[in-house]
Amino acid sequence: MMQWAIDSTHNYAWAKLGTVIPMAVVSAEVERQFPGRWHGDFYIGARGIRFWDAESDNQTAAVVRETGMQCFTGGTAFVPWSVILGRQFVSQFEADRIGGSVTDVYFDGRDYWRQRSSGEWRSYSKADIALYLKVDRGLRPQVSRGETFSEVDQAILRIQDHQDIHCAAPLVHRPKGIVLIDGHRVLNTSTVTVLQPATDEEYYQAVCLAGGASASMTDPSAQSNNHQPSTNNCPYPWLYDYFNGYFDPPEQLDYFYAWLQRWYQSALEGRMRPGQASFFAGVPNTGKTLLSNVILSRIFGGHIDASSFLSGEDGFNSHLFTSAVWAVDDVVPLTDNKSHLKFSALIKKMAANRTFSVREKYRVDKLIEWNGRVVVTCNTDPESIRILPDVDLSNRDKINLFRIAERDTFTFPRDVESIIAAELPFFLRWLLDWQPPDEVIGDTRYGVRTYCEDSLFEAARHSSSAYSFLEVLLKFFEGQVEDTWEGSSTELLSAMLNDQDGLAGIAAKYTPAKVGRELSKLASQGYAVEQGRRHATRVWIINIAQLSGRDLDEKTPF
Incomplete structure (x- = not known):
């Protein structure tokens, strides 16, 4: 009859009587507090002595349950872990369990944010996050006997009190997780990564394979202000030829390299510094779009077409701030002076400001930080050249006007994107070690002097x-x-x-x-x-x- 009584209690809802603690954790604490008192394995359903009672000598007087010990002697039918092992031990376990369960879950005052297995951050309702805490994190939604709230309730309250954020936003090339902006806790939801440069050792080996190493190639301190190494030992030969014949006049190359170096170096450091918007104008088939949509896109983790927003056609801009490269390719429909003025004002704003109001459908506007670059490519025919912005004094220090050379002999192989992907890490290693000439170094705001090619500057003046x-x-x-x-x-x-x-x-x-x-x-x-x-x-x-x-x-x- 005793055995039947014991068997009848196996399916009882013991979890309602206290805090469920893993047996491995309980076993270790029992041995620490009551060394040698329990004999055999410690598991749910095991029978043994009432080990916490020094006077107990019955080796089958108690049964291990999820939340405590079921007893047949001693006058109490059930003793929870908080009584046996102490309230402090149980409270610490609960804090660790709840705290661990809400790691990387945040609350913005309206929605709950968590990172999916794909790495993407997404917002969820309270009901959805409660389901996640129950299924994925293993918290109990039931209220224990003598309590008025469940583990899921405790977790949600902890998220609201300790995991609160001002907003969630894509902060491109900023540290992952929580970032402080103007004193506000902002959850960085960006998953964009910057392309890593080759290491010094990888660069040296590539130089040796390309035909021999010189001091200026292996020791950054020995480099001169020349554009790049010779073609005989260059580990990025196609990019070398591409860039060295890209500009007309060639003096623009140093300004471009310095502009790109500042941008890339700050992205690697996890906080992009501001820089000028850059326009690249030239005849068709000279690799302008390749620069923005392939080379710069690969370096900075992608690009996005900002034509509609910058031309005033689309007021919702939240998707744009997921990328560090805002590309505008060919003709933007600037039909009148009003639209051209608005385009010029937006170009100026994107280069001058650090924080922007982000507009997203069905959501409240929010201020976020962005220090990417606007990259505009266009042809030099009369219609296309109208995209050049106003060049008054308020704009002039915020834009570069680069003229692309006409070169009929330069060829683009079919696998050009694969070639670029293979060579870029070595080019970026060289770029980081390159020392810009003194004449291209600018003030602390943009770090690099603005360059406006003469013919494009005049064209911009005439289009205003x-x-x-x-x-x-x-x-x-x-x-x-x-x-x-x-x-x-x-x-x-x-x-x-x-x-x-x-x-x-x-x-x-x-x-x-x-x-x-x-x-x-x-x-x-x-x-x-x-x-x-x-x-x-x-x-x-x-x-x-x-x-x-x-x-x-x-x-x-x-």
Whole structure:
């Protein structure tokens, strides 16, 4: 009858009576606190002595259960582990168990975030995360006897109290996990990785295989400011030829290398430093798209097409911040001056700012950090070249204008992407060790001087709205006797509207405020326009002779 009584209790819900602790953990603690008192293996269902009672001598007086000991002597039918081994031991186990179960689970005030087995971070509802804690982490959803909450409830509360975050966002090439931004805890959900350079040893071996090593190839401190090693011992021969004939004029190469070096080095360090947006303009089939969509994309873990956002067509931008390379290839539909101005303003903003408001459908906007680069490639025909941004003083230090050389003899093999993938680690090793010439080193903000190739700079000036206004201005000043004109923007517009040579119809689309803005742009672009004051009124001084290119007859320009 006793055996039947014992057997009838095997299926009892012992887990409701206390904290379930793995038998290996309990066994070790029993031996530590009560050495030699238990004989045989310690497992669920095993019978033995009431080891915690020094006066007990019955070797079959108790049965091991998940949450404590079932007893047949001693006056208490069940004694939990908290009584036998101490509340501190059980509390510490519970803390470790709950704490370990919520590792890498975060709460942003609305959603719960966890990383899937694929490495992707995803948000979940409270019900979904409770299911995850129960199934994957093994926590009990049932409430134990004498308690008012379950292990799952404890875990969710711990996540809310100790695993809270300001937001979750892709912080490209920043440390994984929690990153502090302006004092806020931000969960970095980016899985993008930067391409690692070859080691010094790998580089040296590749040089030897390529045809011999020189001091300048194996010792970074011995390198000169020359662009790259000779073709005889270069471990990246195709990229060597590609870059060394890529620019016209060739002086642009040092600026490009310095721009890329700063970007890459800071990405490797886990915090990209800001840099200029770069435009690459040239005739078709010269490898412009290859640079942005293959070479830079492989280096920085991918690229994304930012054309729609930068042209103002798409206001939702959250997907863009998953990449460090914003590529704009060929023609962006900039149909009028307004869209061109917006494009130029966004280019300036992406280069100048470090934090941005991220807009995502059905979610609250959030501020995140991004220091990637905008890379624009275009042809040099009249339609394509219109993509070049305004080059006024506020933009000029934030953009590079690189002109690509015309080279009919350069060939792109079918397996060019495989060649690039094999050579890039060696090129990047060289790039990190390269010392930029002094003339390309810039201020601390961007680290590298801006480069604007002359013909592209002029093309950018001509494509701006200010240049269109300049043509109207020159038309108005035809036949003027004086070399300078002085007056307010209102006075200038009034004179244009009263013009008898057909200019009134063209000038009608302007307002005094717009005239003032266009004059300000002309001044910032280096034209002979200057702002001054006459009494308490703001006026403009325009040197007509310089503006129109007439000879000043040795008069002193203002």
